Amino acid sequence: MKKVFTFLMAATLATTLVACRGLDVVGQASVDSFDVILDAASNRLSYDDMNGGWSIEAPDGSVRFIWSSDYSRSPLHDLMLEFDAQPFIDAGLDVSLLPDYYSYYEGKLMVGVKLGDDRISEDVETTAIESYEYIVERYRSTVGYHAALDHFNLNIGNGNLFEWAKDLEVNGSDGSVQDKDIVFVLDPTPLIAAGVDPDAVTGWLFARVTVEIDGSPVEVDKFLKPFDLR
């Protein structure tokens, strides 16, 4: 019996050691997964000179997720969502009442987070996936995983997220719990405080969802814009 016990303990230890070779499985897998998303959305992928980063545009063109390619050059945010302001203005938004981390420019609202001011590369322009890998390497805590939907997400700060399906191939095709391929997520609190009637906003889904905050599941209201890429 002692031998069996020793064997089990050894097996557990071996599993631990093997696993230690790549402990950040979410970070690694998110890179592969994001690469698949970029492939699937290649026609909506572009470089945004003004914001100094790469962007994925929603199929309806109403919202973009932008991530910096060089943090020393991005003027306002390193991760951000840029979306049409009109649906919110129509629902009562007074842009002057939005907090400082919001910007309003030429009919667009921008919300995001500045991660740093470091240069990613001296000489060569980084590709979209290399820029994302840099986020995983340097700013790992912004990358998360949403088990209920089997989605990865990037925390854009202040309750705003960009989510994408972990496995695009199987997402929704096998009746699994996964939702849309990409989802733009806004925290409605500052918008409502600035006069928005959430039920009057068109093009965005106002819903109560469960998110992880500091490891704990919390139910919150969100504006969602989900899309399939196929």
Add this chain to the structure above:
Amino acid sequence: MHKQTISIGGMTCAACAARIQKAVSRLDGTANVVVNFATEKATFEYDPEMIRISTIKEAIKDTGYVILEAKSPDEDKARKDAEIRSLWRKFIVAAVFSTPLLYIAMVPMIKFVQLPFPNGLDPMTYPLIYALAEIILVIPCVIVGRRFYTVGFKALVKRSPNMDSLIAVGTSAALLYSVWNTIQIAAGDFELVESLYFETAGVIIALILLGKALEAKAKGRTSDAIKKLMGLQPKTAIVIDPSGEEREIAIDDVEVKDILLVKPGTRIPVDGTVVTGRSAVDESMLTGESIPIDKGEGDRVYAATINANGALHIRAEGIGSETALAHIIRLVEDAQNSRAPIAALADKVSGVFVPIVIAFAAVIGMVWYLATRDTERALTIFVSILVIACPCALGLATPTAIMVGTGKGAEHGILIKGGEALETAHKIKTIVFDKTGTITEGKPRVTDVVGNGMGEAELLQLAASVEKWSEHPLGLAVVSAAGAVQEATDFVSVTGMGVQAAVGGKLVRVGRAAYANADKSAGDRFASEGKTPLYISVDGVFSGVIAVADTMKQSSRSAVEKAHRLGMSVAMITGDNMKTASFIAKQAGIDRVLAEVLPQDKAAEIKKLQAAGEIVAMVGDGINDAPALAQANVGIAIGSGTDVAMESADIVLMRSDLNDVTTAIQLSKATIRNIKQNLFWAFGYNVVGIPVAAGLLYLFGGPLLNPIFAAAAMSLSSVSVLANALRLKSFKPKEVS
């Protein structure tokens, strides 16, 4: 057949005890095997011609348990203390690791409150690190609880699963499932981070260890009475060498016939006889009698009693296991190792319970899986059933109450020699008291002195001066009552008539009326009261009557009254004629008299009462009572009585106080009530717990039982049964009114 008791280590539940009992009973040449989980002892009879003790020990070892070699009480206590300390240490290690394990497992699930949580362990950000952290935390728990696996799986392999098997199977299922899911997480199935059950295994082990530690501590307290008795034994004695030199030696080195010095204020080291000296000796620890007894040359003294005020030299006669104290300890231990009939049901259930539960858990888990295809739910139910069904509470219910009950009896000077006696005593409907030595003192005493032209004191002294030469019991009573006597010469004893002697030049006769030239009517009044009149003449002239009688004990009347108030009928049995017997019975308040019963017919009288449907207790003290004591449903011997009576009885009243008869019955009632409460909770807990664990409430929209709560409830049930048994320690006989 020889009787033998062996201490066994490693038993964790009643199923273990049942398993050992089965193994020993199977051996040819063994009989009446009783294995007591609470005392951790196996008691059996064996035929040395057919089987050796070593073979029996081997059979016990083969079942996976350890033989604990007989050691001194101190070593035994040290071993048990070490075991308790070890269990506490293991629990502390398990608690230290399972608490953070539970925290990191539970916080991500708590929705109503935000608790601090390390970012580096966020299961949704670092699922593999989170799983590995849980593994690292659960490993120490598994290591300190490894005994559950080594013993549990071994028992399972031998097809005699016990409580450890349930814990081992349940937690192993949780661990293996979680390890498999960790591998899957490493392979990319991150959502399985929500299907880890390491905390279930860790917390179950911690809680079971806590339950075991509390159980071991409480089990120790159930035998406090024995420990108290053992603690009374002095460790050293002062021996007087033939040269007259005093030397202090270890108690084990004292030999029979050694002359020992017992200084005032110290305990008498061994049983013996006073050689020189006089002192009051406090024997309350043996008899419960609080008044010290005067001891002088030729008086018997007992080990552990306290020599109050004078130095005594005693001759050692009973040493080691031959002392009265050792005998009492043996009686109490035997009683605590014995099994009450009420335990039979619990033992039978415990014996078959574990394999049935394992099968039930497997079937129910499979049914849930087939119905829902939900592996986690099926696993939760499987583990919960295994953990909640541990029958430890069931196994503890009866023996712990009997241990505390018999121990409490010993504290009150009531030695109850077995669980069966304790159980039967509460059903008693009729108490039959022997007369001489039980209802009465058994020693004739002078009750009346009536002079005829002579003062009472002078009459008594003259009579005593003659009787001093007589060996008749009635004469001894006269000498005892007179105190001082005069010198007597020319003593003559005339058989059937009386005695005579010359005292101060006068011829004094003591005896029958005719022998003392007396009118018989002078003593008729005493005869009608059950007394014996002694007529005295001085120089042929009738000078008075001295009445002698076996007086009733002070406690007799109140004891009979108490028995009546408890709803029992009371009878007196005696060889005396009806007239004398009725007089004593009337004085004691006894309503039924069985008179003129020859000693050999006493048992038959008890049998007649039993045939009439009565549950009978016989209270007696003499050799002639032994058959009746054995025949009665409960035989109760008086401690001052003969050894034969005490051997034949089920209960011995060390204080020789008849009031203790009703105390014993009340203690029996309290113990049986306690056993029934324990069995109710133990059975009730399983009857309610198993269906809940099987998901019955969940079927109707209720919650599914978390295995952690199942473990907590399981440990709580054992502890609550023990706590209830320990309540008996506060037993006090009620004033019956």
